[in-house]
Amino acid sequence: MSAIAKLSLPDGQYLELPVLTGTANEKAIDISKLRKKTGYITLDPGFVNTGTCESAITFLDGENGILQFRGYPIEQLAAESTFLEVAYLLIHGELPDKTQLYNFVERVSLHAMIHEDMRHFFDGFSQNAHPMVILSSMISSLSAYYVEASGKASIEDLEINSARLIAKVTTIAAFAYKKSVGQPFVYPRDELSYCANFLNMMFAVPAEPYELDPEIERTLELLLILHADHEQNCSASTVRVVGSSMANVYASVASGILALWGPLHGGANQQVVQMLQQIHEDGGGISKYIEMAKNQNSEFRLMGFGHRVYKNFDPRAKILKVVCDRVLNKLGVNDPLLEIALKLEKTALSDDYFIERKLYPTLDFYTGIIYRAIGIPVNMFTVMFALGRVPGWIAQWKEMHEDPKQKIARPRQLYVGQSERSYKPIAERL
Ligand code: CMC
Secondary structure: OOOEEEEEOOOOOEEEEEEEEOOOOOEEEOOOOHHHHHOOOOOOHHHOOOOOOOOOOEEEEOOOOEEEEOOEEHHHHHHHOOHHHHHHHHHHOOOOOHHHHHHHHHHHHHOOOOOHHHHHHHHHOOOOOOHHHHHHHHHHHHHHHOOOOOOOOOHHHHHHHHHHHHHHHHHHHHHHHHHHHOOOOOOOOOOOOHHHHHHHHHHOEOOEOOOOOHHHHHHHHHHHHHHOOOOOOHHHHHHHHHHOOOOOHHHHHHHHHHHHHOOOOOOHHHHHHHHHHHHHHOOOOOHHHHHHHHOOOOOOOOOOEOOOOOOOOOHHHHHHHHHHHHHHHHHOOOOHHHHHHHHHHHHHHOOHHHHHOOOOEOOHHHHHHHHHHOOOOHHHHHHHHHHHHHHHHHHHHHHHHHOOOOOOOOOOOOOOOOOOOOOOOHHHOO
C-alpha cells in the first residue's frame, strides 16, 4: 500500500494525501486534489517547498553535493563526454550510439547560419545593449522564420527545432559580441567543432588568421557541459511555465534566457567578477566585504555564494576549481582576482555566518575567472551560461509536453487586498 499523509484542517475537514517517492527515496506529498476537495490552497513564496513536476532529466542532491544528468554523474560527463553528446543525452534520455551522434552533430552544424535578414536586426540595438537582451530577442525572432514550430512537441518538429536552437544560439551570441565591439560578423564554418566554431565566430577578424588554442576549446567544452541542465531552477521553470501555455520552443527558451539574466541566477557570474574587481581596486582586502555580506542591513551579498538547493559544495564548483588552476597555469595567466577569490572562499568557509547558513561557492564563483583567462569579455559571461543551458531548457520543454499530467501553469494566490467597495467619481475623491 502506498504511503499517505494525513491533513486535518481547522474547520474539521480531514484529508488523506498520497505520498510519492522519487528514485533516491525523496518524498513528495501530492496535493493536486487539495483545493477541489477542501477549498484550501497552499502558500509557498519562491516555491521553496513545492515540486512542480516529476522529472527524469537531472538528479540533484544538494545535501550531499551530487549532480547527475539522466543518471550519469557530472564528474564522469565532464571528464569523458562532449557538449553535443551531453545535449543529446539530456534531450533524448540516453547516450547516442555512433550513428546517432554523427547525425546529431551534423544536423547542428548544418543549422548554424541564421536567416540573412536577421543580420539587420542587430543594427537596431545600441552598441552598449547587453548581449543577453540581444540573445533573447533574436531567439524569440526565430519563431518568425520557423512559423511551423508549434507549441506541441511532435518528435520530428523537436528534432529540427532543437538542432536549430543549439546551433543558432552560438551564431547569435557571437554576432551580439561583434556588434558590441564594432567588428564584422564572422559566419559559421561547418567543418569546425561546436566550440571551435563559436570561438572562431567570436574572435576571428578578416585582417588576420585566428589560431584556435585546443586548451581553450576543451575548456569551453567542459564549461558548457557543466551548465547544460540544473533541474527546476528559475529559468528552467520559466521555460516550462511559458511552454505550458503552448508557446513554441523558441518563445519558451527566449523567456528562459531573460530569467537567467538576473543577478541572483545566471547573471551572478558577471557579478562575481565585478565584485572581485571592486575588491582588487579597493586594495585587495576582503574583511570589509565579508562583514558587508554578513550585515543584514546591507544589500551586499557575496556573489557566487549560496544556493537554494546546494547545502554542501556544488560539485560543478569542485571541478571548476581544479580546471581554473590548470587553465591559468597552461595559458600562463596570472590573475590577481583568483587570489582574492581563494581568500574569500577560505575565509567564508570558516566563518560561522556562512557555516550556519550552509553557504558554499557555486559554479559562478569560478567561471568568470576562467572566462577571463580564455578571453571572453565580462558582459558575455551570462551568455556563455545560456549557450550551455539551451539543451537543458529544450529537454525540460519536451518532458513537460510529454507528461500526460501537465496542465497550463497557473498558480493561485491568497488575496489580502481591499474587499469590495464602490467607485467614486474623481471630484468626490479627497
Ligand atoms: N551572501 C551573504 N548572505 C547570503 C548569501 C550570500 N551570497 N546567500 C544567502 N545568504 C543568507 C541570506 O541573507 C539568508 O540569511 P538569513 O537566514 O539570516 O536571513 C540565508 O543566507 C538564506 O538565504 P536566502 O536568500 O533565504 O536563500 P535563497 O535560497 O532564497 O537564495 C540565492 C539563494 C542563490 C538567491 C542566494 O544564496 C544569493 O543571493 N546568492 C548570491 C547570488 C548568486 O550567487 N546566485 C547564483 C546562484 S547559483 C547559479 C544558478 O543556479 O543560478
